[in-house]
Amino acid sequence: MVGGFATQLAGGRGARVVAAVRDSDADEARRMGAEIVVSTGDDLQSMIRGEWVDGVDACLDTVGLGAGALMCVRDGGAFVTSVPTAVPEAGRGIATQTVQVQPDPKATSELAGRAAAGELTVRVAEILPLERFRDAYARLERGGLRGKIVLTP
Numbered sequence: 001m002v003g004g005f006a007t008q009l010a011g012g013r014g015a016r017v018v019a020a021v022r023d024s025d026a027d028e029a030r031r032m033g034a035e036i037v038v039s040t041g042d043d044l045q046s047m048i049r050g051e052w053v054d055g056v057d058a059c060l061d062t063v064g065l066g067a068g069a070l071m072c073v074r075d076g077g078a079f080v081t082s083v084p085t086a087v088p089e090a091g092r093g094i095a096t097q098t099v100q101v102q103p104d105p106k107a108t109s110e111l112a113g114r115a116a117a118g119e120l121t122v123r124v125a126e127i128l129p130l131e132r133f134r135d136a137y138a139r140l141e142r143g144g145l146r147g148k149i150v151l152t153p
Contacts (some may be wrong), residue, residue, distance in 0.1 A: 001123065001148060002082055003062040005111070007032040008120050018056060020044055020069065028146060032121065040065060048072040061086060070094065123147030 003019070011017050011033035019034035026037045038047040045068065048056060055074035064083035073079050076093040082100070090096045114120045125147035128136050136149045 003060075004028075004032045004123055005120065006060050006062070007034050011035070012119070018048065018051075020048075020065070020072075025146070028123075044068055045071045070096065124150055126150070127152060129153075 003021075007017050007019060007029065016036075017034045018036045018038065019029035019032075020038050020040045021029045023039055026039075029037045036051070038044060040063070044065070049072065052074070055072055055077060057074060058078040059069050059073050059080070061069045061079070061081040061083065064081065064086035066081065066083075066086035067088040069081075070079050070088040070091075073094050077095075079088070079094055079096045081087055081096075081098050084098050084100070087096055087098045111120065115122050123146060125145040126136075126139065127150045130151045130153055133151055136151060139145065139149060
């Protein structure tokens, strides 16, 4: 969800978005607006540096690639991860940091409004009635979902 929103928001601001995803998620990344899609596999650095010799300006790592993704960032660029255990050691003038979700009603309201207006795609894997919350939780634990589970009254 975070990567999909980030892709859409960055692309909407004119950024060229390169998405590093599992091969099975490539079409979804393109649908979200990624201009270029590469695999998160072992060749990530060579694929990125093959296109951008100096590296990309910034990286938002939402899956914990850490040092492997940092190698794709140009000297003096920026690296942000939402995975606290995946913050690589800073080097080459690259600012590295982690971000965590914080309650922000104003930002949430803005995102909800943009989604309602069709400006942002919210990926929904399944809609279940509230009384099936245990089933929903079990599905989340199993993983492999493409999108979120929505519980309805």
